[in-house]
Amino acid sequence: MKHRTFFWFFLPTGLAMLLFIAMPIVSVITQSMYAPHEAVLITVENCTPFACTEETTIDQEATRELRDAQPLGRFVGWDIYLNRGHLAVAEVAEIWRSAESWGGFFDRLGNLPFYRAMAFTLTYTFVTVPLLIGLGLMIALAVNSLHRHLKGLVIFFSLLPMIVTPIVGALILFWMIDSRGIIGNLIIYLSGDPQLSLKASTPLMWVSLIVYGIWHSAPFAFVVFYAGLQTLPKDQLEAAQIDGATRLQQLRYVTIPHLMPLVTFVALIKLMDNFRVFEEIVGFNASAHATSLSWIIYNDLSGETRQLSSAAATSVLTIIGVAILLSPVLIRTWRDFRGRRV
């Protein structure tokens, strides 16, 4: 295909991505270096025959004019990144100096919004991913041994938790684990503590979110692994059997190595997806116990006063986080591409 033809074919989609993905990134980075204008203050001296008093008021008109003239705000460089709401450099240094033990250090670090969010996001991501891969693999193996008429039905029901809107799925589960809901009731019955509430305790809320995360993502792993099992060469299994391999050994030395590329694939996709966890937190109304970077952005933007600059700084930090997680995928794609050309 000629360059010219390619250009015209690619123009609409390229334009869409340029205008609504690439430009906003630039705009976010710019925005993150500007802080909102402070109100313009004027000091008026009121003199009575006896004494003069100074009164400071906000000059509404001048403030509005300034904001209209420079909607971005005033330039502050990296200040927003370093303030308490984001990387909190000064606070971390202070905590580092005064903390006596590691426990105390992390405890106090957890009170800073950014590190609190990171703690949950990373725990959530790295606990959920291995568990969902394990569960997905077990489902795939079990379904694969079913009768073929049953398989379609099982796949149908298995797809539901994955396809459902994240916030809707989270709500459905949230209502069930409510202390008046069915699972909440059961947990209270099992523990024998009528006061127990999942909503009130941070560790239990984290567990609920992680359970939700696994429930939501395991079907994806299942479907991918199940498709992989269909391509498993029969002769390899037979050869292993002839060599006297037990069922477990066949699984360990034939099936799992065959599925390994898919495990990597699922792990990478789900690492990236889980890093952006936030609808679950909204659905579970869990922001008092668990926050994530995406949730902070959402929270900044949805308030009465939209804190664009603060949200923008968090967005840039999130993009950097995603880039770090993405780098193995990029390297792999690069290698594949090289391999194909040579």
Added chain:
Amino acid sequence: MASRAQQMPTGLRILSSAFVIVWLILAAFPFLWTFWGSFKVELDFFSIADWTNALTGANTQETYGRSFTGAGYHGAWVQNEFWRNVINTFIVCFFVVCTSLTIGTLGGYALSRSGFKYVFWLLIIALIFRAMPPITLVAGYMLPFFEWNVWGILPTTIIVLVAINQPFTLWMLHSFFQNIPKELDESAKVDGCTQFQAFRHVIIPVMWPGVITTGLFSFLLAYNDFAVTAMLLSESNRTMIPQIAAFLGTTQTEGNVMFAVAAVVSATAPLFVLVMFFQRQIVSGLTAGAVKG
């Protein structure tokens, strides 16, 4: 057919069937439970006294004389005009799917037929864009949209969702078009067609399976989106998902929770139907990227 040596021992077979049944219950029970409960009053759905109330609907019987009531649905659809949000959702989904398939097909086709080096870089850039959480872009949209006075209306949201959809659409259609033999359109070009005519007369007739699969995923992305729709739509233009989130803000009065439950069930129903009809396409779409890569 599995040979006898490959048949499972009975114990293992029972264990594995039991596991599948447990998983099915885990996967399906929450939906069935919520569906059933959406026809009850709040005191039954959240029953502190006796959990069997949720099954039998004792309080519903007391209030309405029947053990099922459509009050939640009436409250959500009629009182709170949820139907407006439903219509908005389908307008958004329809235009997002059509637009993103039209421009995505052209782009994906071009990418699959061009052997130059920039194709690789375009695909890599698309992959990076695909990995970015949409909410990180929202802060960048806000200010320009306010300035241009286009914030809060459906067309803006549609265009944004189309753009966010593009990276994924391109990747899927690119790999799909690569499986259509190049000779097909090459021979059309030999017969004197331009590239576009070759695309129009030779590729379009055979591309529908891949386009339908991609369209399904575009639909799901637009339908399930919360970050963009919640931030970029004004209150009167909301789609279903942000509206459900808004119901939750006002849940304190009795009955309101049931509105949210009814709305949630209403929002899940189309997805249910979708999976029922397009199960095969969804599965093949999910595995397309994985098995090949």
